[in-house]
Amino acid sequence: MSTLPGRSGDNGPDPWAVLRGATRARVALGRAGDGLPTARELEFRLAHAVARDAVHTALDPEVVRAGLDGLPVVEVHSAAADRAEYLQRPDLGRRLAPGWSLPRPEADVAIVLADGLSPRAVHEHGAALTTALLDRLADWSVGPVVLAAQARVALGDEIGAALGARVVLVLIGERPGLSAADSLGIYLTWAPRPGRTDSERNCVSNVRPPHGLGYAEAADLVLRLLEGARELGASGVALKDEGPSLPSESGHRSPPGIPAGADPRTG
């Protein structure tokens, strides 16, 4: 039995509300014996289930095509055959499976929609974010939208190089957390070719309106990065002052056991 009153009493005299109001962390949950009360246990279980489902949903090209309103879309698949292989072999998710061919439009910008660790993020935000980007790219020629399954960020290097693009934008599903399972990240790489490193990319993270970054806001940020990269002829740490470079896990927020440079969310 829980000794705590319900969570709804935050405005009432509940002294635990002080704790709950101070942080997003799951504090003051109460206990049932030495375990969690059933309601709290089920809340946690649901958050994990939603995140798991986001990881394991298959990318559905029709959902993305429907949102893109007839724009040309090219589908590709990484060398990772299925989700289990994708999760265990990031190296395979970074290169194309044999047999996929791409046109060579020699456009300035290649846009790659990649499932990453949350196909759900691509379903929910991929088309709308792409549209917002295209609205701002009047100055640039843009190739067909490439829809990549079982893809890591670096797959964009091979795709961008094959398309003959000057720059590739990879819009990819980020690793679902308990509070957000539908975040899309955007990785910009100038002069894409296989072998580019994470330090040669810039990233705009957490696109997921209404809770995270909005489409217009994210597209504006990307446009500024694109202009900076064109001027510099490079992306990555050199572009740092012009916009956000790779955030979180790639630098000082290195989680326990992970050195700088690894990107466990999408890498």
Add this chain to the structure above:
Amino acid sequence: MSTRRTTLSGHTFEFPSLVELMAKATPARSGDVLAGCAAESAAERVAAQTVLADLPLATFLEEQVVGYEEDDVTRLILDTHDAAAFAPVASLTVGDFRDRLLAWAAAGDEAAISGLARGLTPEMVAAVSKLMRNADLVAVGRRTRVVTGLRSTLGLPGRLASRLQPNHPTDDPVGVTASIVDGLLQGSGDAVIGINPATDSPARTVALLELVDAVIRRYDIPTQSCVLAHVTTTLRALEQGAPVDLVFQSVAGTQAANRGFGVTLDLLAQARAGALELGRGTVGRNVTYFETGQGSALSADAHRGIGGRPVDQQTLECRAYAVARHFEPLLVNTVVGFIGPEYLYDGKQVVRAGLEDHFCGKLLGLPMGVDVCYTNHAEVDADDTDSLMLLLGAAGCSFLIAVPGSDDVMLHYQSLSFSDVLTARQVLGLRPAPEFEEWLARMDLLDDGGRVRDLAPDAPTARALLAAAAR
């Protein structure tokens, strides 16, 4: 370097080097497949284990996995090897060593097992662990005694401590304090109150150190604080006179991987000396804290050994323990399940790795704790972490990491919760660190049976601590 071979069921298996033998003898895990060093069949794995069982332990003093000339971790291991401590097992093979450990464990001979530490190399310990089943790892780990202290004493028989990890996405002082209070009210924090800062800014690190120090002093809590910033940041905090109890650093098993972390052995020695000079201990003088985790070297592309061959991640993990033990740590924990499914794919691999790391660290003389955790893209859930937690409790694990409601809102992964630690203590009859247990009693947080109370919010202690959070 000679090729070793064995014939099993009419098939001959060959292992051209010690590096390959060790890798192929390792229980299956995704990280070794990714590195390209895993056994290619179940039979090849057992063949490697069979060859390994007949290898004299002393082989590891003559033949290296990572070269002596090019790697300072190897030099540290061999240059500090204690031949006298090694003597009782010097003539044994790896297989005999396993049998001997199990016999000592069954007889409860803690002194015989624990006395070996400085005579063992990480490779010897990794090798014997590869021959052991999970229950073997628990049985021997339970009889390996490593006691350390600063303001609480850790590793005593019948005790299970916890690190209270009050992380916050922006290091907000009120948010951090709320999580600290939540943990203290549930009997967590006897190993350390340890924060992973959201940024590595020296000013922020000092502010967090002062915040936790103030809580500890105000309520006279017999524990220590740590802000898990990079060692160079902690050095700067020390220069500024900040209240540093513990110097923290993530370490790995090769010089190249440690370079990737921006760490050298000299830097660690310098920071430890600085913390020792502050003399902040009451019951001991252990002032360092290290985290490790299988896969860290591979993720930094720093996992190669003799001949450029990939070394398996469990052997490399054990080598990280040699780095840690050189600095006489208060706490060491492996972070098992955080790094992702490409290193440990599912619950079976995570449980196995957690038990291996605990056993190997302890046998090498480390005060070993574990961050029992998982990410949402691994085939792991809370049932798996419950299993590992209880197994570690049975294995005499020094401490477990706990966060509010299992949800780390800064690092975005799931670890154990404060109430999970209570469950482990209750089920296994374990108690908090003695000084901390006395403090809990003093604060009226324990009932007559010594169990952490289910507190009503108007209890005087709860009110006092909640008021602290409100400030």
